[in-house]
Amino acid sequence: MTHNETPRALRGQLVPRWQDLGVTLLILTAGTGIGNIFWMFAFTKANIISVYVLGALLTSLFTRSYFCGVLSSVASVLLYNFFFTDPRLTLHAYDKGAPVTLAVMLIVSIITVTLSIQNMHNIQEKERAALLAKNEQLRADLLRAISHDLRTPLTSISGNAANLLANDQRLDDEARRQIFSDIYDDSIWLINLVENLLSITRIEDGRMNLRLSTELVGEVIEEALRHTRRAADTHPIRVELPDELLLARMDARLIVQVLINLIDNAVKYTPPGAAIVLSALPRGQFVALSVADEGPGISDDRKPHIFEMFYTGEHPVADSRRSLGVGLALCRTIVEAHGGHIELTDNTPHGCVFTFTVPLGEVTLHE
Numbered sequence: 001m002t003h004n005e006t007p008r009a010l011r012g013q014l015v016p017r018w019q020d021l022g023v024t025l026l027i028l029t030a031g032t033g034i035g036n037i038f039w040m041f042a043f044t045k046a047n048i049i050s051v052y053v054l055g056a057l058l059t060s061l062f063t064r065s066y067f068c069g070v071l072s073s074v075a076s077v078l079l080y081n082f083f084f085t086d087p088r089l090t091l092h093a094y095d096k097g098a099p100v101t102l103a104v105m106l107i108v109s110i111i112t113v114t115l116s117i118q119n120m121h122n123i124q125e126k127e128r129a130a131l132l133a134k135n136e137q138l139r140a141d142l143l144r145a146i147s148h149d150l151r152t153p154l155t156s157i158s159g160n161a162a163n164l165l166a167n168d169q170r171l172d173d174e175a176r177r178q179i180f181s182d183i184y185d186d187s188i189w190l191i192n193l194v195e196n197l198l199s200i201t202r203i204e205d206g207r208m209n210l211r212l213s214t215e216l217v218g219e220v221i222e223e224a225l226r227h228t229r230r231a232a233d234t235h236p237i238r239v240e241l242p243d244e245l246l247l248a249r250m251d252a253r254l255i256v257q258v259l260i261n262l263i264d265n266a267v268k269y270t271p272p273g274a275a276i277v278l279s280a281l282p283r284g285q286f287v288a289l290s291v292a293d294e295g296p297g298i299s300d301d302r303k304p305h306i307f308e309m310f311y312t313g314e315h316p317v318a319d320s321r322r323s324l325g326v327g328l329a330l331c332r333t334i335v336e337a338h339g340g341h342i343e344l345t346d347n348t349p350h351g352c353v354f355t356f357t358v359p360l361g362e363v364t365l366h367e
Contacts, residue, residue: 017086067111214361224259270295
């Protein structure tokens with residue numbers, strides 16, 4: 001806590017809000033009412049004192065001001081003296097031990113309030129410390145993941161470039177073309193990684209506004225396939241759409257990114273030759289888009305975590321790049337920003353099906 005924040009925090013504890021004063025008054029009124037009921041049924045004065053001490057404790061729990069806790073303690077003593085000591089309905093006391101009783105009652109109430117507030121502050125500090133520790137862990141995970149994941153494609157790019165520089169004259173056209181292709185694939189992977197990181201940061205910070213419009217679902221799928229056309233070289237891709245035109249209300253650029261991530265995920269975690277099927281169907285007030293593969297699938301213990309940020313599960317067919325774990329997390333963030341839902345189910349007889357929904361769209365005719 002900085003020097004400027006400390007006075008502000010203290011003012012927040014000492015200066016009561018109107019709501020806190022109202023809660024304090026309500027608790028004191030309730031305590032006095034319960035005390036009168038105890039008096040009518042000849043309960044001991046110790047029971048009535050306990051009610052007021054409990055009221056001071058409740059005040060400290062339900063208000064944010066230390067002032068209200070002290071006010072409740074002092075007011076409890078005065079109310080007890082006024083209503084429940086002889087002579088009643090006065091602030092005088094005939095009993096010689098009454099001042100001692102009232103003083104002890106005040107001290108107990110204030111100590112109870114102070115301990116309660118300190119306990120709440122300790123809990124809040126622990127929660128803040130836990131949140132800071134979690135954020136620090138996420139930051140460390142991100143840095144560790146980035147350093148690990150960027151090293152492989154950057155090493156590949158630099159190695160291939162060095163090979164071209166050193167052996168350009170000795171390489172045949174096929175070898176040169178393969179090196180160019182490897183450099184291109186690694187650079188595209190890096191671009192997609194950066195785009196995913198920037199997109200999920202902007203969305204979660206509220207800095208990316210959805211540009212919603214009514215789009216043809218088939219055209220959105222075609223646009224995604226244009227960006228993943230190289231995947232068709234190793235995995236046959238099939239599109240299944242209903243006969244009627246499907247319109248959806250979406251930010252087309254972001255939904256294309258969702259489809260690209262899901263297709264890339266299917267390509268990466270399935271062996272070459274495994275088919276990928278893109279489909280879309282109406283589902284109530286939504287359109288359900290699916291990306292299905294015929295790979296080995298995902299185990300049940302990994303499924304609950306698959307959309308978590310930075311989650312990386314080991315997979316036997318994965319290549320040398322360990323996924324950062326932001327692609328599927330980004331998909332979920334984008335889909336939920338559209339008011340939809342994304343889920344993972346098993347394909348038949350084997351494989352995975354990622355399905356997400358976006359709202360149905362309608363054509364507006366202008367006369």
